[in-house]
Amino acid sequence: MSILSRLSFKDQAFKLRESAILDATTAVLSTKGFDLMTMDDIAGAVGISKPSLYKHFKSKEDLVGEALIRLIDGAVDYLAQLDNTLSPIGKLSALLEWALRVRLEGGMPFLPSTSPHVRDMLMRNMSYVLRVMKLNGQIEKLVAAAQKTGDLNPDLPSDVILFSYYSRTCDPAAEFLQKFSKMPHDDIVAHMLKVAFNGLKT
Amino acid sequence: MSILSRLSFKDQAFKLRESAILDATTAVLSTKGFDLMTMDDIAGAVGISKPSLYKHFKSKEDLVGEALIRLIDGAVDYLAQLDNTLSPIGKLSALLEWALRVRLEGGMPFLPSTSPHVRDMLMRNMSYVLRVMKLNGQIEKLVAAAQKTGDLNPDLPSDVILFSYYSRTCDPAAEFLQKFSKMPHDDIVAHMLKVAFNGLKT
DNA sequence: AAATTCCGATACTAATTAGTAGATTTTATT
DNA sequence: AATAAAATCTACTAATTAGTATCGGAATTT
Known part of the structure; x- marks a missing residue:
């Protein structure tokens, strides 16, 4: 050999x-x-x-950084593999659905947003920041395009949409529904998408 | 004396x-x-x-429990003091607005939802659980009433609405807008309310 | 089969922090 | 002013955990 x-x-x-x-x-x-x-x-x-x-x-920070990088890469790959005839809003919806499913299967920790400590730690991780920026750039473009066609509310500032969209990927409501309502994953995902895009009123 | x-x-x-x-x-x-x-x-x-x-x-757990109890009591008090001619959806909107403002002024930690450790700890705190249930009962009634009038989508299961409503009180989008967009509190609150009730599309 | 190399585990160090015991100061009463 | 009582602080203990030094053992080569 x-x-x-x-x-x-x-x-x-x-x-x-x-x-x-x-x-x-x-x-x-x-x-x-x-x-x-x-x-x-x-x-x-x-x-x-x-x-x-x-x-x-080499350290706990490094380990967690790599784990989260893998998640971001998963999102980027998912986005890249989507049918390109799909509309911007269709892509945004599909990506959110993907993220929710990953979460429900226990595969996605809450985003850094929930802990200033973790967020600061990650912001010092150049490699992580670069990937987040890459993904963020792609999503920003989709949001802008969807606002142009009127599929997303053009009256809202785009960062309001962007940040709200991110927040939905780690919305604790999904966990609540899983834990307390014992709702099947498919139903949870369907309802979460509906609420995210159409709100609680419509 | x-x-x-x-x-x-x-x-x-x-x-x-x-x-x-x-x-x-x-x-x-x-x-x-x-x-x-x-x-x-x-x-x-x-x-x-x-x-x-x-x-x-007597302990860290006790201290944190009492701090969160005070917050819940604040919410209950706020709800009690609202004009009773206000519609159910009006009350829900006002309470969410109150919670967002408290958060933006640094007065409200993320809810237990974000950390299983903290959530478990609080669930063992009888006095906390009782108050949460009290507040929850009131909000459940408001949600049901608002669904009946059609102000909240009657087609959604009420726990989807309830849990999504709770999630909006600790939506990290508010922090993002404060930190990255330097948006005035009033604008953040207005946009968050709009997105919560009308979604990203409308 | 003997020697060598490399890998992994046991068992440690250092630092952090919840919770406490005993010394000390402050306050109130006579 | 002297004494009694109470509250507060300094300095500790015990437990946890990130990270490491050193030893034992398995696989590979000659």
Whole structure:
């Protein structure tokens, strides 16, 4: 066996474990939040020891940053793979639906917005900030286009729409409906979309 | 000076400090969140020592519980003081506006929803749970009434409306608009209300 | 099969913080 | 003014957890 293929095999195993670590981090983040998530939690969930964990990620901040970067990348990929004949509002709706489903399946922690500590930490993470800006740029364009066609209210300032849209991806109402109303995921998603775009009145 | 008036004077001072402690707790909770808020923070902000703080509240959980109870009571009081000729939807709108203003002035931490740890802690606090249920009962009635008149969408399940309404009180979009758009409070409140009731489309 | 290399785990350090015990000062009464 | 009582503060304990140094063991090469 050549050195190259041996290295690549090891590399493969390494990447696999890295992915498992990120999965565990995402799951623990969704349930416990950043401050209560311990590195022992993660190591334990993956079945490795803490020093091994530190072979992959140099700190807790780094680990969480990478987990969130993977989420952002997921959103960017989802957006890129959408049918290009879809209208801007159709894309925005599809992306929000995707985000809600990921959340309901326990795969998405609350956004940094909810904790100033976490937000500050992430803002110091250049690589994370760059990706967020990339995704944000794409969504801004979709919002502007949808306002032009009148599919989104043109009278609202675009940042009001943008920020409200982001907020819907981490709207706690989804969790409430899951926990207290035991509503099926599909219904929760449908209702959340309706409320987000049409409000509580219409 | 009689013993009675002396006791009442002391009592008064005690209550005053207690109120200052709760103010500080609310402020620190809004900025740092529960996990990062330390008892030394609070003691330092009020200008007393930690043991004195523990004379008022027997634990961190207790302190935070009392601070949130005071907030709920504020909401109940606000609701009670509203003009009774106001329609159900008018009351719901006024209460949401009140909550948003309190938040923007730094007086309201994110709701327990955002942290399972904090939520669990509060659910063990009987006195808190009772008040939440009281407020919740009132809001449920308003929602039902507003659905009956058609002011709120009668086709949505009432818990979808209820939970979405709660979520708007801690919608991070308000913070974003304050932080990134430097929008005046009045404008933020107006836009948030519009988006909550009419959605992003209309 | 012996030697070497590399990986992972046990067991530690340092720092933080909730909660408390005992010293100290302030306040009120005689 | 002296004494009694109460409240407050300084300085501690115990527990948690991020991050690391060092040791033991498995796989690979010769």
